[in-house]
Structure formats: C-alpha cells, structure tokens
Amino acid sequence: MKPKILLLNPPIYDFAAYDFWLKPYGLLSIAGYLRGNADFELFDYLDRLHPFMAGRKEQQSDEWGRGRFYCEQVTSPPCLEQIPRYFRRFGLPRNMFQDFLTKRQPCDFVFIQTMMTYWYKGIQEVIEDVHKAWPKAKIILGGSYVTLCSSHAQKLGMDFLIQGNNLQSLWEYLNIAPDLKQPALWQVYKVLNVGVLKLSDGCPFNCTYCSVPKIYGKFKARSLERSLAELQLLVECGVENIAFYDDALLFEAEKVLMPFLEEVLKRDIQVNFHTPNALNVRFITSELAKLMVQAGFKTFYLGFDLQWQQCTGSKVSCDELAQAVRYLTAAGAKPKDITAYQILGHPHGDVQELEKSMRFANSLGVRGMLADFSPIPGTPDGEYCRKWVNMDEPLFHNKTAFPIILLGFDETNRLKDLQRQLNRKLTSVRLEE
Numbered sequence: 001m002k003p004k005i006l007l008l009n010p011p012i013y014d015f016a017a018y019d020f021w022l023k024p025y026g027l028l029s030i031a032g033y034l035r036g037n038a039d040f041e042l043f044d045y046l047d048r049l050h051p052f053m054a055g056r057k058e059q060q061s062d063e064w065g066r067g068r069f070y071c072e073q074v075t076s077p078p079c080l081e082q083i084p085r086y087f088r089r090f091g092l093p094r095n096m097f098q099d100f101l102t103k104r105q106p107c108d109f110v111f112i113q114t115m116m117t118y119w120y121k122g123i124q125e126v127i128e129d130v131h132k133a134w135p136k137a138k139i140i141l142g143g144s145y146v147t148l149c150s151s152h153a154q155k156l157g158m159d160f161l162i163q164g165n166n167l168q169s170l171w172e173y174l175n176i177a178p179d180l181k182q183p184a185l186w187q188v189y190k191v192l193n194v195g196v197l198k199l200s201d202g203c204p205f206n207c208t209y210c211s212v213p214k215i216y217g218k219f220k221a222r223s224l225e226r227s228l229a230e231l232q233l234l235v236e237c238g239v240e241n242i243a244f245y246d247d248a249l250l251f252e253a254e255k256v257l258m259p260f261l262e263e264v265l266k267r268d269i270q271v272n273f274h275t276p277n278a279l280n281v282r283f284i285t286s287e288l289a290k291l292m293v294q295a296g297f298k299t300f301y302l303g304f305d306l307q308w309q310q311c312t313g314s315k316v317s318c319d320e321l322a323q324a325v326r327y328l329t330a331a332g333a334k335p336k337d338i339t340a341y342q343i344l345g346h347p348h349g350d351v352q353e354l355e356k357s358m359r360f361a362n363s364l365g366v367r368g369m370l371a372d373f374s375p376i377p378g379t380p381d382g383e384y385c386r387k388w389v390n391m392d393e394p395l396f397h398n399k400t401a402f403p404i405i406l407l408g409f410d411e412t413n414r415l416k417d418l419q420r421q422l423n424r425k426l427t428s429v430r431l432e433e
Contacts, residue, residue, distance in 0.1 A: 005039070006111070013088070016085075053070060113143050114141055144215055197245070200247075242272070250284065299338075300328055302321060342354060347388075373402055
C-alpha cells in the first residue's frame with residue numbers, strides 16, 4: 001500500500017514578503033522523485049490562486065505573474081520589538097489548514113519546506129497544528145533553515161531532518177526507491193500560472209556572504225533531458241512565467257544554458273523566463289544575450305556593487321555591468337526590465353560607495369534595487385555580524401531588521417528613498433521619450 005504524504009509550504013512571519021515567483025521547488029522536486037510510489041496532497045499557504053483568494057486584491061498579478069500575499073498584522077517577536085516596522089503573517093488563514101486537517105484522513109508523512117532561517121515561526125505554527133490533528137503522522141523537514149540552523153530546528157518537534165542536498169537518508173527513512181530522473185510534481189497544484197526551473201545545482205564561487213556552497217555544494221549541471229521534460233510539464237500545466245532558481249545560471253553557458261535555450265527555440269516553446277537570482281554579468285556575451293531574449297527571457301536581475309567587490313568575492317565591475325547592459329539592450333531587452341541589485345546593510349559596506357553604485361546603475365538607464373543584507377550563519381560575513389546581533393537566534397538574520405540595526409532607521413530609509421527617486425527619474429525620462 002502506498003504511503004500518503006502531505007506536502008506543506010508554511011506561512012511566512014516577517015516584516016515584508018512578496019510573491020517574487022516564490023514556489024516550494026525543493027519540496028515539489030522531492031515529491032517528483034517519489035512519483036508513483038506515494039499518494040500526495042498539497043497545502044501551500046502561499047498559493048495566491050487558492051479559491052480563498054478569489055476576488056481579493058492580493059490575487060492580482062503584474063504582467064509577469066508576481067503579486068502580494070494575503071497577510072495579517074501580528075505582534076513582533078520580543079527580540080525585534082525595536083524595529084519600527086509592522087510585523088505580519090503572510091499566507092492563508094491558519095483556520096483553513098486546521099479545517100483541512102480535520103476533514104481528511106491522516107497522512108503517513110508530512111513534508112515541510114523551509115527557506116529563510118528567520119521564517120521558522122511559520123514552521124512552528126504548522127507543526128503544532130499537525131501534531132494536534134494527526135499525532136501519528138511523521139513530520140519531515142528539509143531546506144535552508146534546517147541545513148543552516150540544524151540545532152535550532154531540532155527543537156521544533158519534527159521526526160526527521162534533511163540537511164543539505166544529500167537525500168539518501170530520506171529514501172532509507174521512507175523505505176522507498178526514488179526515480180531521480182523525474183521532474184518536480186507540479187501537477188499537485190490545481191491551478192498554476194508560475195513555475196520554477198533549475199538547470200544546475202550549487203555554485204563555483206565562494207562569496208563570503210552566501211550559503212549556497214554549504215547547502216548545495218559545488219556547481220553541477222543537471223541533464224538537458226530532465227530540464228526539458230520539466231519545462232514541458234510546466235507548459236502542460238498552463239504556466240506562462242518561469243523563474244530560474246539557479247545560483248550560477250550563466251556559468252559554463254555554452255554547455256548548460258545555451259543548449260537548453262536552443263531546444264526551446266527549436267521546439268517553439270512560448271513562455272516568459274525570469275532571473276530573480278542575481279546574474280553574473282561577467283558571463284553575458286553578445287551571443288548569449290541574443291539567445292536569451294529570443295528564447296523568451298523578459299526580466300534580468302544583475303548583481304552589482306562598487307563597494308567591497310574585492311573583499312567578498314563579488315562578481316562584477318563597472319565596465320562589465322555597462323557592457324552587459326549594452327549587450328542585453330542591443331539584443332532587444334527593455335531597459336525597464338533590467339535591474340541591478342545592490343546590497344544594503346552589508347557589514348563591510350560603505351554608504352558613500354553604495355550611493356555611487358546606485359547612481360552608476362541609474363546612469364546606464366536600468367532600474368536599481370536594494371537587496372537588504374541577511375547575515376547567514378556559517379558564512380564569514382554572517383559570523384562577523386555577531387558583533388551586532390545574536391546569530392544563534394535566527395530571527396536576527398532578518399533582512400529587514402539587520403540593515404536597521406547596523407545603519408539606523410533613518411539612514412536605511414534615506415537610502416531606500418534615494419533608490420526610489422532614481423527609479424522614478426528613469427521612468428519620467430522614458431515617458432518623455
């Protein structure tokens with residue numbers, strides 16, 4: 001008899017959250033490997049197409065499928081009370097999941113996706129509800145939080161933890177042989193308009209602020225056949241917008257990304273591709289830019305900082321950013337859909353250099369975006385942040401909180417206001433043209 005497995009994507013407790021093509025890809029991938037060997041059901045608190053959302057403003061999406069989550073204001077945790085921002089719970093109401101549990105026969109296993117370390121309050125909530133309704137169900141946690149904060153995660157009351165990217169212990173625990181050639185189980189969604197792909201795992205770089213090497217290890221390309229099969233499945237599910245979750249999408253592009261895109265064109269697959277993770281602009285060539293635009297890439301997020309480029313392993317210089325923008329726009333990418341990321345609140349950052357970085361990106365005619373720094377335990381930069389916060393409490397990893405703790409509320413707001421002004425100026429120029 002096949003085991004019954006509930007796939008659970010928990011709510012988010014945070015100062016801010018936005019559906020930036022956010023899907024529980026790791027959870028769906030594991031379920032895909034077990035396709036045919038278990039019966040699955042999904043409860044995704046962050047599904048904006050859930051019937052509960054019908055008619056609500058949060059269900060509205062922008063042209064690329066992004067939008068706001070349903071949320072409720074809640075009391076800030078004591079350690080974050082000094083942060084002058086509203087704390088919220090993002091996701092479907094708690095009583096909906098409680099009703100879901102009581103109206104169904106208990107599952108044998110509950111798989112829970114974890115992402116940001118400082119989102120563990122949502123994991124606590126769902127574990128409490130599962131324990132109460134289905135006391136015999138085995139709860140299994142995996143993902144970034146479990147890997148980076150395993151000692152903390154062990155206190156939440158689960159039955160099994162999956163640390164890192166090696167799943168052999170999970171297959172042994174379940175006593176099920178996986179089929180690792182299978183794509184993610186996207187069919188578990190009743191309605192789907194946004195999907196996720198990865199052509200590779202890991203990253204060849206060792207940026208001092210990044211946890212990818214610890215979680216995913218060294219760079220390794222996935223097979224072209226599997227990636228194309230997953231793309232085809234997403235198209236069959238009605239997906240129009242697909243975000244790449246690769247941490248090094250452009251690395252060895254001639255072996256990985258370019259063959260994939262050539263097949264997309266050959267098969268005349270019509271979807272919109274997006275790159276929410278910062279692209280390494282050093283690898284953007286004229287040929288690659290043309291191929292990406294022709295194959296359907298619509299938004300381009302580029303990693304950029306003038307500050308601390310040498311000391312952190314940052315991947316890009318001013319000339320390289322400018323050249324990448326020229327290649328992309330010449331290939332047909334719209335400047336309004338090109339965004340340069342700059343990190344706000346890095347412990348080695350310099351505010352004056354950050355402002356120069358923001359203004360330089362603006363001078364190229366592309367949008368800027370301040371990515372709030374989150375100190376990650378186990379990384380050199382994260383460990384350095386013990387000077388300011390208790391890194392053993394994951395709530396202090398919060399990306400909204402840390403820049404305010406480091407720079408102050410007024411200075412953080414000033415820099416964000418400056419970025420908004422620069423972007424508005426660009427919009428005004430385009431309208432005049």
